[in-house]
Amino acid sequence: MQHAPCDPATLPRPTSLSEVKGWFHSPDQVLFDWFLTRQGEQGQTGDLLEIGAYLGKSAIFMGRYLRPGELFTVCDLFDSPAGDDANSREMNRSYATLTRRAFEANYLSFHDELPAVVQGPSSVITDHVEPGTCRFIHVDASHLYEHVHGDIAAARDLIGPDGILVLDDFRAEHCPGVAAATWGAVATTGLRPLCITATKFYGTWGAYDEVHADLAAMLAGRDDMWHGAEQVAGDPMIRISGRKARLPGQPVSRHREERTPEHRPVRKSGLRALLGRR
Ligand SMILES: C[S@@+](CC[C@H](N)C(=O)[O-])C[C@H]1O[C@@H](n2cnc3c(N)ncnc32)[C@H](O)[C@@H]1O
Known part of the structure; x- marks a missing residue:
């Protein structure tokens, strides 16, 4: 895929993840x-x-949880037109600043290599990823039913044994x-x-009880996240706030040293020094 010419000076140079929109x-x-680390600790291999x-x-x-021999694939329309009018309207409303170049510049600010990038509608993803190979899938694309x-049907095809599927915006008012x-x-x-x-x-189509119990135990040990159990379709799903x-x-x-003084919180002592007071 040919990129449009682009002035490198206009590409983002995030100094921290919080600067990536x-x-x-x-x-x-x-x-x-927690899920990705646990998979590593349990010796579960597979792609992302x-x-x-x-x-x-x-x-x-x-990308940080990718291990040797594993593949990370991302799929996005980026600058390509969406295949249908409803998806195009959604794209124009929400993602005006999106370019593949900006994604790549951001990603390479934190990692040495890009993931495999599939630029196109998610409906083509099964042509690019092998069935049954993924241990973790994050679906965060179109909001249309x-x-x-x-995407869920594709994920079911591509996910490996005991893989985890994450679905974004599953209950927001604007995306029923x-x-x-x-x-x-x-x-x-x-x-x-x-x-x-x-x-x-x-969620998972794989083994449930052990990962659920480990998750409940992890949450019980944290004082910064509320959780409660909710029986859903016969499973004790955990609701987390x-x-x-x-x-x-x-x-x-890699640009962290380029942080300007505006990036840094000014300590009180520093502030006093700046103001020349004791
Ligand atoms: C909410 S954003 C993703 C946010 C990102 N995961 C994050 O954490 O910042 C949704 C993305 O889905 C892409 N998208 C929308 N419809 C799509 C489709 N049919 N196929 C592939 N990508 C799509 C958009 O281009 C946009 O970049």
Whole structure:
């Protein structure tokens, strides 16, 4: 795919993940970190997939958990036109600043290599990823029912044994289609809900009891995230509220030394020095 010419001076140089525009809140960072780290500790191998990358905030975070021999694929329309009018309207409303170049510049600020990038509608993802290979899939793309239904069907095909599926915006007021597709998959495909946050649904078609018990134990040990059990379709799904959740370790930017004084919180003593007072 040829990129349009682009002035490198206009590309982003984030000095920290918090400078990358996107929607990836602290409770979800805690959960991504927990699921992906647990998979590593348990020796579970497999590839990572993100459908809907935008400027790379969640992809940059996920990329840190990639181990030798594993593949990370991201799929996004980026600058390409959406295949249908409803998706185009949604894109124009929400993602005017999106370019593939900006995604790549952001990603390479934190990692040495790009993931495999599939630029196109998510409906083509099964042509690019091998069936049964993914241990973790994050779906965060179109909000239209037909598309999300298709993304979940693709995820079911691509996910490996005991893989984790995360669905974004599964209950937001402005995207009822995601809710319909999510709970439809729970009702009809055997997708089992492990937990939900304000913005994301976490489920599996694989082994449930042990990962659920480990998750409940982890949450019981945290004082910064509320949780409670909710019986859903026969499973004890965990509801999590974590607006004050402490962030897990963050990916480190190669531009971190370029932080200007405005980036840094001014300590009181520094402030006094600046003002020339004792
Ligand atoms: C909410 S943003 C993703 C946010 C990102 N995961 C983050 O954490 O910052 C949704 C992305 O999905 C992409 N998208 C929308 N419809 C799509 C489709 N049908 N196929 C592939 N990508 C799509 C948009 O281009 C946009 O970049």
